[in-house]
Amino acid sequence: MNLYPYEKEHIARIRALAPECMVLLKTNGAFPLKAPGRLALYGSGARRTLKGGTGSGDVNVRAFTTIEQGLRAAGFTITTDAWLDAYDAVWQKARAAFTAGIKARIAAGDPDGFMLALGAVMPEPDYDLPLDGEGDAAVYVLSRVCGEGDDRHAVPGDFELTPTEIRDILSLQAKYPRFLLALNVGGPVDLTPVADKVDNILLVSQLGMTIGDSFADVLLGKAYPSGKLASTWAAWADYCHIGDFAEMDETRYREGVYVGYRYFDSVGKTPLFPFGYGLGYTTFELAVNRIELDSSFVSVEATVTNTGRRPGREVAQLYVSVPQGKLDQPFQTLAAFEKTDELLPGESENVLLGFDLRDIASFDNETACEILEAGQYALRLGVSSRDTTVVGAIEIGKTVIARQLSHIGGEPDFVDWKPEAVPCAPLPEGLPVLSLDTDAFDPAPLPGAPEISEEAKAIAAGLTDEELAYLCVGDYRETGSDSFVGSAGMQVMGAAGDSCSRYPDKGIPSLVMADGPAGLRLDRQYGEDEQGRYSIQPSLFELVKDFLPDEMVNTMHLNDVKAERHGVIHDQYCTAIPVGTALAQSWNPEVCRACGDIVGEEMERFGVHLWLAPALNIHRSPLCGRNFEYYSEDPLVSGRAAAAITDGVQSHPGRGVTIKHYACNNQETNRLRNNSVMSERTLREIYLRGFRIAVENGDPRAVMTSYNLLNGEHTSHREDLVETALRGEWGFDGLVMTDWVVAFMAGAAHKYPAACASGTIKAGNDVFMPGSPVDHADLMNALNNGEARYPLTRAHLEKCAARLIDLALLLREQAE
Numbered sequence: 001m002n003l004y005p006y007e008k009e010h011i012a013r014i015r016a017l018a019p020e021c022m023v024l025l026k027t028n029g030a031f032p033l034k035a036p037g038r039l040a041l042y043g044s045g046a047r048r049t050l051k052g053g054t055g056s057g058d059v060n061v062r063a064f065t066t067i068e069q070g071l072r073a074a075g076f077t078i079t080t081d082a083w084l085d086a087y088d089a090v091w092q093k094a095r096a097a098f099t100a101g102i103k104a105r106i107a108a109g110d111p112d113g114f115m116l117a118l119g120a121v122m123p124e125p126d127y128d129l130p131l132d133g134e135g136d137a138a139v140y141v142l143s144r145v146c147g148e149g150d151d152r153h154a155v156p157g158d159f160e161l162t163p164t165e166i167r168d169i170l171s172l173q174a175k176y177p178r179f180l181l182a183l184n185v186g187g188p189v190d191l192t193p194v195a196d197k198v199d200n201i202l203l204v205s206q207l208g209m210t211i212g213d214s215f216a217d218v219l220l221g222k223a224y225p226s227g228k229l230a231s232t233w234a235a236w237a238d239y240c241h242i243g244d245f246a247e248m249d250e251t252r253y254r255e256g257v258y259v260g261y262r263y264f265d266s267v268g269k270t271p272l273f274p275f276g277y278g279l280g281y282t283t284f285e286l287a288v289n290r291i292e293l294d295s296s297f298v299s300v301e302a303t304v305t306n307t308g309r310r311p312g313r314e315v316a317q318l319y320v321s322v323p324q325g326k327l328d329q330p331f332q333t334l335a336a337f338e339k340t341d342e343l344l345p346g347e348s349e350n351v352l353l354g355f356d357l358r359d360i361a362s363f364d365n366e367t368a369c370e371i372l373e374a375g376q377y378a379l380r381l382g383v384s385s386r387d388t389t390v391v392g393a394i395e396i397g398k399t400v401i402a403r404q405l406s407h408i409g410g411e412p413d414f415v416d417w418k419p420e421a422v423p424c425a426p427l428p429e430g431l432p433v434l435s436l437d438t439d440a441f442d443p444a445p446l447p448g449a450p451e452i453s454e455e456a457k458a459i460a461a462g463l464t465d466e467e468l469a470y471l472c473v474g475d476y477r478e479t480g481s482d483s484f485v486g487s488a489g490m491q492v493m494g495a496a497g498d499s500c501s502r503y504p505d506k507g508i509p510s511l512v513m514a515d516g517p518a519g520l521r522l523d524r525q526y527g528e529d530e531q532g533r534y535s536i537q538p539s540l541f542e543l544v545k546d547f548l549p550d551e552m553v554n555t556m557h558l559n560d561v562k563a564e565r566h567g568v569i570h571d572q573y574c575t576a577i578p579v580g581t582a583l584a585q586s587w588n589p590e591v592c593r594a595c596g597d598i599v600g601e602e603m604e605r606f607g608v609h610l611w612l613a614p615a616l617n618i619h620r621s622p623l624c625g626r627n628f629e630y631y632s633e634d635p636l637v638s639g640r641a642a643a644a645i646t647d648g649v650q651s652h653p654g655r656g657v658t659i660k661h662y663a664c665n666n667q668e669t670n671r672l673r674n675n676s677v678m679s680e681r682t683l684r685e686i687y688l689r690g691f692r693i694a695v696e697n698g699d700p701r702a703v704m705t706s707y708n709l710l711n712g713e714h715t716s717h718r719e720d721l722v723e724t725a726l727r728g729e730w731g732f733d734g735l736v737m738t739d740w741v742v743a744f745m746a747g748a749a750h751k752y753p754a755a756c757a758s759g760t761i762k763a764g765n766d767v768f769m770p771g772s773p774v775d776h777a778d779l780m781n782a783l784n785n786g787e788a789r790y791p792l793t794r795a796h797l798e799k800c801a802a803r804l805i806d807l808a809l810l811l812r813e814q815a816e
């Protein structure tokens with residue numbers, strides 16, 4: 001394959017950083033192998049390797065290396081061709097039946113059929129194929145796919161292992177002294193039936209283009225895994241089942257702040273593999289040098305030493321146990337982390353872990369303040385949430401206010417669950433205890449809503465009402481909308497959408513927006529003739545077309561236009577980076593920054609202004625179908641990863657990110673109209689915190705509100721989320737857009753309607769995406785209309801249009 005120089009460079013960079021995202025879950029020293037030899041290779045992901053999940057987060061690469069290809073290229077002789085061929089046949093047969101089932105549902109008029117086509121996940125089939133390969137070692141690659149539009153299910157073949165997988169994995173473990181179970185998954189699977197019996201388990205994850213090569217590098221010890229879990233892996237029964245999940249209308253977050261390790265640690269349940277856990281090919285020791293408290297900033301300096309025989313990298317993690325008080329508290333909360341550079345055997349590095357106490361404060365509903373209650377805050381240093389040592393404490397003499405806020409988000413119809421008793425041990429003797437000077441302590445200031453430039457305001461002021469309304473919805477063709485999630489863009493083929501392109505003569509540039517987060521999602525190629533650019537491989541259609549009845553394909557203009565137009569074909573090959581969860585597993589912001597840099601470079605190359613990523617919703621349930629796009633169950637890990645990738649993208653002039661989906665979008669079931677019901681404390685401490693960290697540390701150019709409702713109102717209709725929190729409390733000074741509300745995606749009628757243009761603009765979103773004549777008409781109807789459901793004034797439209805113009809001018813100026 002004749003790769004362009006930029007592709008070669010990006011692929012080489014991804015290959016080198018991908019091992020940092022792999023997590024070694026178990027090892028007995030049988031790996032890495034000394035040299036490539038004869039290898040028995042099995043499992044669903046061996047040949048059908050997954051580079052990422054499905055839906056708008058899937059990147060249309062030219063090609064990628066499967067695990068089978070990577071191993072062959074590295075010099076391995078695969079002895080299991082017969083098994084791999086036979087598995088392919090089993091898969092094809094199962095796939096044909098599965099596709100036919102969904103096609104029939106859509107043809108019969110099932111209104112949810114289209115969303116199913118988008119996120120349809122075929123459970124792994126069962127089969128009985130002889131494991132008769134030979135070799136010096138065996139590798140079983142287990143894969144699971146999931147994606148937008150559907151949640152995962154706690155059944156065999158999805159979250160659980162199938163009887164076939166359990167049988168085959170255990171028999172390979174028994175047969176081969178060197179056997180590795182490799183997991184090509186975007187999120188947890190319940191490994192209970194095999195976890196304590198298999199000696200070597202590697203979470204490879206879904207690593208984008210070079211997954212096969214990167215895996216071979218690790219198998220041969222040319223690289224080593226240094227990732228840590230960004231979410232807890234446990235038996236299905238052990239996860240928190242206190243709140244609802246995947247309910248159609250109301251999803252009650254009854255578990256409150258007890259999400260992920262905050263739950264497991266507080267109720268004393270032992271997960272299979274805890275949050276923050278990951279082994280290496282070597283071992284480390286941590287020793288504390290000093291603990292300091294400077295005003296409200298805590299620093300812990302530790303020395304990390306490689307005590308083993310191979311090079312490696314370790315992640316030092318600092319947790320805090322906040323004292324129980326008026327507010328109940330989880331056993332511990334991650335407050336800081338730092339990854340070392342590569343350490344050779346015997347080498348040491350000093351790492352500095354720091355955090356502001358105000359950032360671990362808790363929301364007190366009674367006073368609408370974040371507070372630090374009086375008591376002793378134990379500092380725990382370690383290498384996973386279940387492997388920490390208390391190294392000191394901070395003493396707070398009297399309760400202080402960390403942030404004075406106002407109420408947002410509405411109220412739930414329940415009181416948050418709390419554990420009966422959270423484990424708590426007295427601080428061991430002799431450890432340093434530092435006291436906060438509560439008299440000198442100040443609450444963190446709130447920045448207030450930022451100003452819009454005079455230039456942008458003047459341009460908006462000169463527009464008619466109708467023109468303003470056009471700016472407040474995405475671009476569309478008047479003659480029949482081609483609006484389609486993931487591919488409504490008209491300027492760059494395969495981009496997800498554009499902002500209004502009607503007024504270049506008034507000095508208003510249009511912004512091109514393309515999806516992520518696993519790279520830049522564009523069509524691989526497009527045509528160009530005297531009429532302009534045209535799409536020849538509409539990528540999202542490719543994804544769903546197998547599921548759609550023929551008539552539907554025709555009415556949706558999905559036919560190949562290649563036959564009608566004969567222009568020049570251009571390439572738009574983009575690089576698939578590791579999925580969000582895999583990036584978070586690196587626990588290294590530099591890895592995220594490097595990936596952002598690759599995306600930003602490709603945005604410049606192909607003329608995209610806003611990347612519709614990163615996505616940082618919280619892994620609340622391991623079953624959320626889009627978790628692979630998201631980072632972690634922990635807001636700090638999520639927020640830091642998002643800020644770092646933002647930095648990488650935005651280091652390219654004229655390019656910006658769009659952090660999404662703001663907020664509480666933690667399931668795919670009825671995703672446009674599901675109501676997330678939760679307390680304000682839960683909202684602020686778990687579901688908004690990552691966004692705040694990303695805004696304050698990454699300065700993203702845009703934010704995408706989410707589809708779902710929060711406490712009975714769409715998040716995109718909530719002025720308190722957009723204006724009060726995002727702009728007022730965090731100082732966000734960019735553009736707010738909606739997620740892609742397309743009428744035909746809504747599916748069957750449910751309790752709540754989908755969000756509408758007037759509701760979102762009134763709440764402070766600047767652009768309703770992807771845009772259609774109906775949305776423009778909705779804005780015009782709401783204007784100065786007291787009878788409208790969401791009445792608007794010209795001031796609303798002018799403000800939103802001015803903010804869009806402001807960003808468009810800024811990005812253009814940077815690019816020049």
Ligand code: BGC
Nearest residue numbers: 056485486496515612739740
């Ligand atoms: C997804 C977004 C995506 C948008 C545009 C929506 O369905 O939820 O994540 O950015 O489509 O493709």
